[in-house]
Amino acid sequence: MHVALVTKYLGHPVGLGTYAERLLEALADSAPEARFKVYVPYRPARSQWPSNVSFHIVEVPPRRAAIAAWELLLAPAAAARARVDLIHYLYSGGPLLPSARPTIASLLDAIEWTQPAYRRPPLERVLVRRQLSWAEHVVTASPSSKHEIHRLLGIPREKIVVTPLGAPPLEARAAAASRPYWLFLGGTEVRKNLRLVFEALACDGLGEARLKVVGPSRSGPRHESRSELMALLRPAERERIDWLGKVESAALTQLYSEAIGIIYPSIAEGFGLPLLEAMARLTPVIAADIPPVAELAGGAAMLVPPGDPTALRAAMRRLESDGPLRERLVERGLEVVRSHSWRTTAALTLGAYRDALRAATSS
Numbered sequence: 001m002h003v004a005l006v007t008k009y010l011g012h013p014v015g016l017g018t019y020a021e022r023l024l025e026a027l028a029d030s031a032p033e034a035r036f037k038v039y040v041p042y043r044p045a046r047s048q049w050p051s052n053v054s055f056h057i058v059e060v061p062p063r064r065a066a067i068a069a070w071e072l073l074l075a076p077a078a079a080a081r082a083r084v085d086l087i088h089y090l091y092s093g094g095p096l097l098p099s100a101r102p103t104i105a106s107l108l109d110a111i112e113w114t115q116p117a118y119r120r121p122p123l124e125r126v127l128v129r130r131q132l133s134w135a136e137h138v139v140t141a142s143p144s145s146k147h148e149i150h151r152l153l154g155i156p157r158e159k160i161v162v163t164p165l166g167a168p169p170l171e172a173r174a175a176a177a178s179r180p181y182w183l184f185l186g187g188t189e190v191r192k193n194l195r196l197v198f199e200a201l202a203c204d205g206l207g208e209a210r211l212k213v214v215g216p217s218r219s220g221p222r223h224e225s226r227s228e229l230m231a232l233l234r235p236a237e238r239e240r241i242d243w244l245g246k247v248e249s250a251a252l253t254q255l256y257s258e259a260i261g262i263i264y265p266s267i268a269e270g271f272g273l274p275l276l277e278a279m280a281r282l283t284p285v286i287a288a289d290i291p292p293v294a295e296l297a298g299g300a301a302m303l304v305p306p307g308d309p310t311a312l313r314a315a316m317r318r319l320e321s322d323g324p325l326r327e328r329l330v331e332r333g334l335e336v337v338r339s340h341s342w343r344t345t346a347a348l349t350l351g352a353y354r355d356a357l358r359a360a361t362s363s
Contacts, residue, residue, distance in 0.1 A: 107139070182210070286302045
C-alpha cells in the first residue's frame with residue numbers, strides 16, 4: 001500500500017499539527033510494509049522519520065492563494081505522478097476535482113459549521129462540502145463530531161469513520177509549584193471561553209493561586225479582546241494573571257505537571273486533546289459539560305454546565321480543598337489515558353484505507 005498524506009499543519013503547535021505528526025508515526029509503525037509519502041508546502045523542522053516515510057516538499061509562500069493552489073492542484077498532481085494508491089488529506093480538504101484515486105479527508109470536528117466566528121468564506125464552504133462528498137471516507141475524532149458532520153453536511157453515516165486520538169506517554173507528576181496556579185489553554189480564542197474563567201474569578205477571586213494562560217492573544221473575529229477580558233477583573237486579580245503566549249512542548253509538559261488543575265470550559269470541541277495531555281501528567285481537570293468532552297472524560301473530570309461562572313468557581317474551590325477528590329480524578333484520568341493510544345488511531349485509519357481501496361477495486 002502506497003499512501004499520500006497531505007498536510008499543511010505538520011510541526012505546527014495546533015491540534016491538527018499534533019494529529020498529523022502522531023498519526024504519521026503510528027501509521028509507519030503499524031504498517032511497516034506500507035509506504036507513506038507526505039506532501040507539505042514547507043520544509044519540516046523535524047528531520048528524522050521512520051524508513052517507510054518520505055516527503056514531497058513544494059515550498060510556497062505562506063499566502064492563502066499560494067497554499068490553496070498547492071493543496072488543490074500541486075499536491076494531488078504530484079501524488080498522481082507518484083502512482084500512490086490512496087490520498088489522505090489530514091484536514092478538511094481535497095483535490096479541486098474528483099481524483100482517480102480514492103481520497104480520505106480528516107474533519108476532526110464540526111466547529112467551522114457550528115460556530116459563526118469560525119466559518120469560512122462562502123465559496124470555500126461550497127468547495128469543502130464538495131470535497132467531503134467526493135471522499136470515500138471522512139475521518140473524525142468522536143461520536144458527537146460524527147453526529148454533527150452527518151447532521152450539518154449530510155455525509156452518510158457509513159462514510160464517517162471515528163478514530164479517537166491518542167494520549168501522550170504517562171509522566172510522573174512534578175512537585176507542586178512554589179506559587180500554586182491554575183492552567184488555561186487556548187489564549188483568547190472565542191470557543192476556548194477564557195471569558196467564563198474571568199467571570200468566575202470576578203465572583204470570588206483566585207485566593208493565593210495564579211492563572212497561567214497559554215495560547216495566542218490576537219485580534220480578529222476568533223479572539224476576544226484581552227483588554228476587555230482583563231476589565232472583568234478587579235485590579236488585585238489582574239496581577240495574578242500570567243499571559244504566557246506560545247509555549248514549547250517541554251515547558252508545556254511542566255506547566256501541566258505542576259498545576260493545581262487545568263480549566264477547560266470550551267463551548268465547542270471535536271475531541272479535547274488537552275484533557276488527555278493533562279491526565280497523562282496526573283493533573284486534575286475541570287471542563288465544560290459538552291458532548292465531546294463528556295464522551296472523552298466521563299467521570300475523570302469535574303464537568304460544569306457550559307456558561308455558568310458560579311458553577312465553575314465552585315468546582316475550582318472544591319478541587320483546591322478536596323484531596324480525595326483530586327486523587328479519584330487522577331486515578332480515573334489514568335484509565336482514560338490507558339484506553340487511548342495513537343496505535344489504535346492508526347489501526348482504525350488503516351482500516352478506512354483498506355475499505356476505500358476495496359471499494360475502488362470492486363467499482
